[in-house]
Amino acid sequence: MAKGRVTVIDIAQAAGVSKSTVSLVLQGSPLVNEGTRTKVNAVMRELGYVYNRGAANLRQSGAKSKIIGVVVNDLTNGFFAELAVGVDMVVQSAGFVQFLSNTSESLDRQREVIASMREHGISGLILSPSRATEASDLKPLVAAGIPVVVAVRNVPGARVSSIVSDNREGIFAGVQHLASLGHRRIAFLGGFNDTAVFDERLDGYRAAMANCGMALEESLIVPSAPSRAGGADAIGRALAIEEKPTAAVCFNDAVAFGVCDGLRTIGLEPGRDFAVVGFDDVIEAKTAVPALTTISVDPQGMGRRAAQLLLKQINAGKAEAEAIVSSVRLVVRESCGSGAIAKRQSSPIMA
Amino acid sequence: MAKGRVTVIDIAQAAGVSKSTVSLVLQGSPLVNEGTRTKVNAVMRELGYVYNRGAANLRQSGAKSKIIGVVVNDLTNGFFAELAVGVDMVVQSAGFVQFLSNTSESLDRQREVIASMREHGISGLILSPSRATEASDLKPLVAAGIPVVVAVRNVPGARVSSIVSDNREGIFAGVQHLASLGHRRIAFLGGFNDTAVFDERLDGYRAAMANCGMALEESLIVPSAPSRAGGADAIGRALAIEEKPTAAVCFNDAVAFGVCDGLRTIGLEPGRDFAVVGFDDVIEAKTAVPALTTISVDPQGMGRRAAQLLLKQINAGKAEAEAIVSSVRLVVRESCGSGAIAKRQSSPIMA
């Protein structure tokens, strides 16, 4: 048993057929006699045969390796872990395996792992690009005809498919929720104003303010680092203006938490004295005090859809670039006050 | 450019050498002339050559595929995501890539993905086994000489390496901490009593109780499902006995949270009226109210060590089974009361 690998030739010999026939059995071809098939299968089990996929897709060159690559920028972030799980689910049931690598936002690492995956012959790639990824980074892949789906963040200029969450609609819903609670002066806090995601969210803010007939003041828009510290800073600046806001939609949950911190340092209690809406629905959003009202994106679902799209392109043999925006829902908790409303745990939104 | 793959033969032709020489260059052999080497490398870059690792390790059969498999039972759990990241770090810098699959505790899935990975020629496997994994599940792997490292949970009877956290020492430290705060009646709550992990933790409890000269009463040990609901149930039963406990070490953090719930429903405030210690240090432990005093294991470090061990075995060509227990530390927060002590954020423990 321990002598070398069991090959298709060993099976052929033991079953008294040719290697070609064994190969046919392997592929489930209808050309082989039922008797031979069962015989061959029995021998395989008996000898502990392991299919050598490497050899196989050496022959059927370029075709199906049954491997896809998944590269994410931060797997320690629950969001991306969920994304990976979603991908894994559909990929597994399609009989594929996935390479999964983490880049920690490093462009070099990203380049390395993608190169490495190519050497191993991936038939497609799902990429949650690290910051500053450029279209040129993906150029060789698409030139080689390998389908690519970028997720979460877009790569401007790259002719690949993408799936991102509906940033505009999410913030829109957040603002509308605040308006329905009676707020008229609503700020937009946090985020670097030179990113595509920021633009989309700000766009949603503007649209919702207009939609509710509220004044749009530039002083109510205060960018900052998309972090807790940035949020604390932003709320400070927002409350320094003449007509102070009474509520805010935040660039993300981290900013929202920072806003809560900032409010408390000046004696205001978030949820009671000031309403706060986040974005992302990170795990802590549920357990924080007050529990954060936020925009929830379904990362696992995004992963599933990304994988489905990729598999579709792999099977089609042609990668028609396609852009999906993943819908998003408002989750009402306690950070906007109003216990009555907080009772309905969440409300879905049409995309 | 789009016509087929660029092969080593194309390079050879373009550079005016033989394919053997190109191969030598690829492997960084010192046998080739410096001039030829740079020439060949230049041509490779020019033609956009991509190394075909599949073909390579078809030839050097059984040797190094530069792929390792990682299979975890629940990637949505932050603990395992961190573990995977740790593995990825060392695996990446060793020039390997990892297959990563999630089993969601399903034995069937686990079998499938492991089989699939074998077909793709992994040179080693890191497995955080799903419940009820048996030694026989790993038998074929070790028979084929593929190194296996099981992590987090042990697989009894399997002749493979393992890395698990120091369950005994962790609980021991928890009990000792409670004793140092003056508690004399300390319960051990939660966990299914038919698992190896339970036994190890209970063992730590017994040893610590004995060590502190405290009575060991069986009624203070109450198993339950290792979940929040289980914890609530367990504390109820623990407080129904004659001489009630004043503190508890819990099987894990989920149980500990359940214990807090249970305490509150009968009007007791955890951290003030009853001391609670968890195990795992999940993310919520820090943000919960009261913040949970718990035993922290370093999953990323575990992942790194698991990967190092596996690579060592792969390089050695022989898989000497080795058992590592990963040390663990007590993190003191607020769920045992005593603000004075809570000030020192954590205290390391000798393993």
Add this chain to the structure above:
DNA sequence: TGACTTAGTTGGAACGTTCCAATTAAGTGC
């Protein structure tokens, strides 16, 4: 009977590498 069809099987070439033994070219010692 001979020409066909059909179901099942088969040998050999090919995929892109690596390894081995063989070869060439040039230098070295005497």
Add this chain to the structure above:
DNA sequence: GCACTTAATTGGAACGTTCCAACTAAGTCA
């Protein structure tokens, strides 16, 4: 000038599979 060493290169076989064209055996039709 000969036997040697050394440095660099090379052709061909091999790895385990798939694909193709060819083949066999048996049945069908007129």
